Ligand code: 2E7
């Protein structure tokens with residue numbers, strides 16, 4: 187039986203960012219240095235495949251520090267942690283390595299500096315996300331308020347309106363964030379903030395790439411976990427351009443009925459999804475379709491973050 191043709195357009199850039207590469211490397215190096223088990227507070231990045239592989243090497247994933255036994259090293263995830271976490275580790279004499287993405291640490295320092303200048307911060311982000319919890323945990327309680335939607339930006343009553351600042355999560359929708367910042371700037375013309383926002387290069391590049399391929403495809407598959415903020419934003423960006431998108435963790439989650447027989451399909455992967463899962467999806471598609479594969483053209487990102495000194499010395 188002949189297979190139906192499928193033009194597969196693969197977004198670029200996609201997949202691992204420099205912060206994810208670094209965080210995974212940190213766990214691997216900590217395992218080499220200390221031997222298993224090495225504890226990791228929270229999923230190192232939001233990807234089951236990555237987490238399971240590291241678990242196989244001897245990493246033990248826990249949600250809080252209390253679950254780390256005395257005498258064992260602990261790695262903090264790429265999403266960042268509240269200040270009290272390293273403080274508690276130190277108090278217990280635990281050896282810890284911080285795998286917080288340097289671009290998140292930069293936001294933490296901005297928040298600290300704003301508090302030093304007696305500013306009140308409006309933080310744009312998603313409630314409950316570990317990055318948001320980590321950034322809120324850099325400042326004293328009551329000094330930062332969360333904005334999740336344009337409606338929040340319109341209705342928020344800041345604890346004070348003089349000396350007001352804003353900061354953002356790194357993995358937000360570029361378009362939604364711009365709209366929220368416009369509202370804040372209109373309401374509070376003297377509000378201070380970063381140039382643009384704090385969305386990272388990887389998030390904005392992947393959103394631009396998915397939007398670009400959405401112009402020419404019928405449907406979109408995004409590889410990423412349901413708890414991966416940046417991956418969810420990719421599916422959302424496609425859906426908003428009326429290109430129906432599904433977020434899948436692996437090839438086995440492809441809903442063939444939903445997919446139907448499109449002439450063209452876009453494929454991308456969030457910053458925490460390994461390329462091997464992209465290949466797995468391409469192979470699954472090739473079993474049912476006569477696939478012509480094309481990779482969107484792009485400038486290489488070329489970003490690399492240094493490893494913590496204690497692991498390379
Ligand atoms: C850390 C940060 O692990 P992810 O899926 O995380 P998000 O934040 O998108 O849920 O992706 C990598 C990553 C992105 N941002 C790690 Cl702060």
Ligand code: F3S
Nearest residue numbers: 203205287356386457
């Ligand atoms: Fe960092 Fe952005 Fe990746 S915040 S971990 S570079 S998605």
